[in-house]
Amino acid sequence: xxxxxxxxxxxxxxxxxxxxxxxxxxxxxxxxxxxxxxxxxxxxxxxxxxxxxxxxxxxxxxxxxxxxxxxxxxxxxxxxxxxxxxxxxxxxxxxxxxxxxxxxxxxxxxxxxxxxxxxxxxxxxxxxxxxxxxxxxxxxxxxxxxxxxxxxxxxxxxxxxxxxxxxxxxxxxxxxxxxxxxxxxxxxxxxxxxxxxxxxxxxxxxx
Numbered sequence: 001x002x003x004x005x006x007x008x009x010x011x012x013x014x015x016x017x018x019x020x021x022x023x024x025x026x027x028x029x030x031x032x033x034x035x036x037x038x039x040x041x042x043x044x045x046x047x048x049x050x051x052x053x054x055x056x057x058x059x060x061x062x063x064x065x066x067x068x069x070x071x072x073x074x075x076x077x078x079x080x081x082x083x084x085x086x087x088x089x090x091x092x093x094x095x096x097x098x099x100x101x102x103x104x105x106x107x108x109x110x111x112x113x114x115x116x117x118x119x120x121x122x123x124x125x126x127x128x129x130x131x132x133x134x135x136x137x138x139x140x141x142x143x144x145x146x147x148x149x150x151x152x153x154x155x156x157x158x159x160x161x162x163x164x165x166x167x168x169x170x171x172x173x174x175x176x177x178x179x180x181x182x183x184x185x186x187x188x189x190x191x192x193x194x195x196x197x198x199x200x201x202x203x204x205x206x207x
Contacts, residue, residue, distance in 0.1 A: 016163020
């Protein structure tokens with residue numbers, strides 16, 4: 001249970017910090033001359049759409065994990081590191097091919113729309129691009145029951161939304177704590193290395 005909680009916490013923090021989860025909202029907010037409160041409101045609603053779609057997909061995956069545990073208990077214990085490893089290698093391949101898998105929102109395409117149209121398009125765009133990495137933890141949590149599954153969902157939703165709002169606030173106020181361009185260019189590399197590291201920890205270490 002502890003490794004599931006720690007892993008889901010790390011991935012949630014990582015994805016909240018990735019610029020594609022917050023930088024477009026800062027860019028659009030400045031272009032549309034929104035107040036900070038309106039920018040945060042839009043970020044919160046679009047971020048909620050994103051976490052809800054990820055949670056829905058995660059709960060479906062978690063049910064599969066429950067069935068797997070019921071029938072193949074020992075196999076279920078090895079699923080999470082295997083899934084994390086495969087995902088990690090896939091993201092490393094995407095980095096080598098110079099493709100960005102986290103471009104949820106194209107800020108340039110959103111400019112000039114009315115507020116209601118803009119808000120709707122941002123929410124739909126985020127809803128239709130759930131994060132796949134966390135599903136390995138939903139799968140493993142499902143094998144432990146609904147309590148663990150609910151805990152992973154809670155951690156992901158709270159940490160991701162809080163992180164997105166925090167980064168939008170910091171960026172809107174002009175704080176440059178990270179090199180966003182470097183982070184965005186190397187996000188697949190960072191995600192891949194993180195997933196592989198978590199796979200190794202889950203395989204060799206019991207928390």
